[in-house]
Amino acid sequence: MKKALIILGILVVLSSVIFTAPLGLGAKVGDPTGLYIRSYTSSTTFIGITAAWSFTEDYLWLGFDYNSISKGTFGAIDLGYGGGVHIGIGDGLNFGVRFPVSLNYAIPQSPLEFFLEFAPSFNVIPEPKFNLSGGAGMIFKF
Numbered sequence: 001m002k003k004a005l006i007i008l009g010i011l012v013v014l015s016s017v018i019f020t021a022p023l024g025l026g027a028k029v030g031d032p033t034g035l036y037i038r039s040y041t042s043s044t045t046f047i048g049i050t051a052a053w054s055f056t057e058d059y060l061w062l063g064f065d066y067n068s069i070s071k072g073t074f075g076a077i078d079l080g081y082g083g084g085v086h087i088g089i090g091d092g093l094n095f096g097v098r099f100p101v102s103l104n105y106a107i108p109q110s111p112l113e114f115f116l117e118f119a120p121s122f123n124v125i126p127e128p129k130f131n132l133s134g135g136a137g138m139i140f141k142f
Helices: 002-018
Strands: 023-031 033-040 045-054 059-074 077-089 093-098 101-106 112-125 129-141
Touching: 023 045, 023 112, 033 129, 045 077, 059 093, 059 101, 077 112, 093 129
Parallel strands: none
Antiparallel strands: 023 033, 023 129, 033 045, 045 059, 059 077, 077 093, 077 101, 093 112, 101 112, 112 129
């Protein structure tokens, strides 16, 4: 019950931001693997939300990031970077901070965007631990 209330509280707070900005919905494949939402707060910033399964940690993984984008860093490929938090829900509760870095390619004249992400992270709860996560993904922008 406590886990459900934590998740519900986070979703309520984020919903005010998510549904007032342009959205991108998609998926990530890697660790973790699952659903991905981007809420574009400006042309160079977005909030990334991931609901996925971590195969290495064997739990439901929720990530909440604030990212900036440097457009045209590598020609048509944009560099994304930011910070956020992640929550793992399994046998116990895990919580940590993360620092995602991504390469993003938006297909011209299309709502599709592809990305590669690498995110070093540091678990705080239940015990201090360094982690790495990452993968590839696709977003359909609305």
